[in-house]
Amino acid sequence: MFICGLLLTQAVLLMAQEAESGPGFRSHSLRVPATGRIGFSRLPGSITGITFTNRLSDAAAAANQIRMNGSGVAAGDVDGDGWCDLYFCGLEEGNRLYRNLGSWRFHEITDQARVRCAGQYSTGAVFADVDGDGDLDLLLNSIGGGTRLFLNDGKGRFQEATAPGLVKKFGSMTMALGDVEGDGTLDLYVANYRSTTMRSTGLDLLEVNGRLQLRPEDRDQFELTPRGGLFELGEPDVLYLNDGKGHFTPVPWTNGLFMDEAGKPLTAVPRDWGLSVMFRDMNEDGAPDIYVCNDFFSPDRIWINDGRGHFQALSALALRCTSTFSMGIDFADINRDGHDDFLVVDMLSREHRRRITQNQLTEAPFEAHANAFERAQLKRNVLQLNRGDGTYAEIAQLSGLDASEWSWTAVFLDVDLDGYEDVLIPTGHDFDTQDSDVQDRMSARGPGARGKTSGRLLEYPRLSLSMQAFRNLGDLHFREVGREWGFDRMGVKHGISCADLDNDGDLDLITNDLNDEAGIYQNEGTRPRVAVRLKGAGANTRGIGSKIWLYGGAVPVQSQEVICGGRYLSCDDAVRVFAAGTETNRMQIEVRWRSGKRSVVEGVRANREYEIDETKAIEIREEKPKSSGAYAE
Numbered sequence: 219m220f221i222c223g224l225l226l227t228q229a230v231l232l233m234a235q236e237a238e239s240g241p242g243f244r245s246h247s248l249r250v251p252a253t254g255r256i257g258f259s260r261l262p263g264s265i266t267g268i269t270f271t272n273r274l275s276d277a278a279a280a281a282n283q284i285r286m287n288g289s290g291v292a293a294g295d296v297d298g299d300g301w302c303d304l305y306f307c308g309l310e311e312g313n314r315l316y317r318n319l320g321s322w323r324f325h326e327i328t329d330q331a332r333v334r335c336a337g338q339y340s341t342g343a344v345f346a347d348v349d350g351d352g353d354l355d356l357l358l359n360s361i362g363g364g365t366r367l368f369l370n371d372g373k374g375r376f377q378e379a380t381a382p383g384l385v386k387k388f389g390s391m392t393m394a395l396g397d398v399e400g401d402g403t404l405d406l407y408v409a410n411y412r413s414t415t416m417r418s419t420g421l422d423l424l425e426v427n428g429r430l431q432l433r434p435e436d437r438d439q440f441e442l443t444p445r446g447g448l449f450e451l452g453e454p455d456v457l458y459l460n461d462g463k464g465h466f467t468p469v470p471w472t473n474g475l476f477m478d479e480a481g482k483p484l485t486a487v488p489r490d491w492g493l494s495v496m497f498r499d500m501n502e503d504g505a506p507d508i509y510v511c512n513d514f515f516s517p518d519r520i521w522i523n524d525g526r527g528h529f530q531a532l533s534a535l536a537l538r539c540t541s542t543f544s545m546g547i548d549f550a551d552i553n554r555d556g557h558d559d560f561l562v563v564d565m566l567s568r569e570h571r572r573r574i575t576q577n578q579l580t581e582a583p584f585e586a587h588a589n590a591f592e593r594a595q596l597k598r599n600v601l602q603l604n605r606g607d608g609t610y611a612e613i614a615q616l617s618g619l620d621a622s623e624w625s626w627t628a629v630f631l632d633v634d635l636d637g638y639e640d641v642l643i644p645t646g647h648d649f650d651t652q653d654s655d656v657q658d659r660m661s662a663r664g665p666g667a668r669g670k671t672s673g674r675l676l677e678y679p680r681l682s683l684s685m686q687a688f689r690n691l692g693d694l695h696f697r698e699v700g701r702e703w704g705f706d707r708m709g710v711k712h713g714i715s716c717a718d719l720d721n722d723g724d725l726d727l728i729t730n731d732l733n734d735e736a737g738i739y740q741n742e743g744t745r746p747r748v749a750v751r752l753k754g755a756g757a758n759t760r761g762i763g764s765k766i767w768l769y770g771g772a773v774p775v776q777s778q779e780v781i782c783g784g785r786y787l788s789c790d791d792a793v794r795v796f797a798a799g800t801e802t803n804r805m806q807i808e809v810r811w812r813s814g815k816r817s818v819v820e821g822v823r824a825n826r827e828y829e830i831d832e833t834k835a836i837e838i839r840e841e842k843p844k845s846s847g848a849y850a851e
Contacts, residue, residue, distance in 0.1 A: 242834030248723035254742035257703030290713025290787025294345030297374035312336035342787035349464035350757030359390035396497030396506035399527040402756040409492030452491035490516035496784035511544035546627025546786040550639040557604035563625035627786035635745035637772035638690040646710030650681035717791035746798035746824035763812035772797035798824035
């Protein structure tokens with residue numbers, strides 16, 4: 219009775235909020251707090267009811283080190299009551315779904331929703347409307363189990379799809395969805411890593427005429443180099459096309475839809491260590507391109523879409539370098555020149571002592587790369603500034619973002635609502651496997667017997683780290699503000715999601731913490747804001763892949779793209795939030811839909827949420843949207 223009464227009271231409050239409507243939109247006022255501060259407050263499970271802990275025992279980690287890559291969190295309103303719910307992936311104790319009751323109270327509904335998924339090591343999750351019926355379905359990844367689909371009945375109860383066409387193997391990590399062909403349906407890209415690794419299991423080799431050789435059964439997963447080195451290959455990623463009804467068809471890598479830099483079809487399947495993937499329109503033609511973050515020696519893959527689902531690799535001359543241990547990525551127009559820049563995070567420490575201990579992270583000089591036309595891999599974060607001509611300049615060291623500890627993903631979020639996106643980064647690792655002192659001690663003992671090496675993992679020290687936050691100063695420079703903003707909790711945090719959990723129009727944060735209670739961070743900002751949600755026509759019901767501009771706000775032009783998935787193992791809610799400046803401003807929202815249509819809302823006011831409907835949008839023929847200049851009434 220308490221829950222029903224609480225929900226009824228909240229519904230009355232929402233109806234009482236000032237509502238407006240106009241051509242192609244409706245809006246309501248936001249309950250912005252009168253007092254607060256810039257930054258976050260962590261709310262414990264004793265307040266929120268979210269007591270989920272992502273547990274991983276030392277024995278399970280040692281048996282398969284890939285499990286230490288952790289798990290994510292997905293945010294979305296699964297039951298259509300207007301409040302954003304949360305789904306946490308778990309490694310050893312199953313997953314958890316929490317219904318948002320409002321007022322920072324949540325109630326676990328995992329078993330009623332039938333999404334516990336015990337018995338697997340779950341990694342990534344995404345809420346997305348894959349069958350176009352208006353509610354959020356659930357896509358779920360696991361180590362060795364590939365990808366599963368659970369269809370929503372509209373009331374937050376799920377049923378696993380029996381034949382969705384998804385591959386149920388591989389060590390699947392992050393997912394992203396976007397309309398790659400322009401047919402109005404959400405297609406799916408799954409970044410795959412590995413299901414096992416020789417770092418835990420060891421690897422037996424054959425000795426033939428005094429030379430080591432791979433066993434026949436291992437030759438599709440490993441390579442011996444001419445110098446005697448051993449490469450462990452990753453598992454192939456999968457791009458799926460959606461028929462609009464939630465059935466997916468894998469796209470072959472070698473059928474001509476993927477081409478190299480020279481425009482020639484691929485002849486071999488990439489075997490990369492995929493950690494993250496994000497769909498973003500990198501060349502400003504309205505179609506989603508693909509950026510894949512790959513670990514170790516695997517190069518990052520950047521695929522430019524021709525708008526019809528044909529992809530060509532971005533020229534190495536357009537992007538001169540990437541991170542080596544690429545973990546996660548995010549895009550934002552950091553200097554408000556109208557072009558999206560992006561940050562990829564790696565593992566370089568901000569502390570001198572740790573950098574010396576982790577000496578294999580020392581960056582090799584550029585001269586070490588023999589071919590100037592190759593794309594260098596740097597063992598640090600890279601911040602790529604978009605020049606506006608299809609090329610990028612790497613400025614992480616200039617900006618102060620080159621090092622952020624063992625990082626898992628980057629989140630661009632305008633925390634202080636000054637019109638410029640700041641950076642938030644979850645960090646930490648169960649064991650510091652980059653510790654060279656431990657590696658030296660192991661080497662001194664000799665190679666030892668072949669076979670399992672899992673016990674060695676436990677010799678490494680723990681790597682509990684504080685999360686990282688950097689304020690965008692608006693001049694390409696960032697300042698570290700983690701403690702100042704309440705975003706410096708120690709531990710191991712993997713997945714992170716942004717969502718408006720209290721419906722006040724700013725974005726709160728959710729983290730999936732390893733062997734610690736999940737993090738719920740209330741955004742305490744009070745500055746004016748404008749929140750935007752899209753109501754797409756057809757199967758793309760949330761306007762994924764569309765781009766939104768706000769004119770006349772805190773800075774001349776702000777822009778954001780609506781994404782689905784793409785966070786490391788995680789998924790945001792679909793709301794976009796903009797800084798509004800003073801409450802007396804009259805602003806304009808412009809939406810360029812993935813379909814090519816355009817919507818404009820005039821007379822936009824601060825501290826309101828706008829829902830914009832694609833069915834009222836108009837056809838446009840311009841190839842590119844406005845990129846600079848303020849909106850004038």
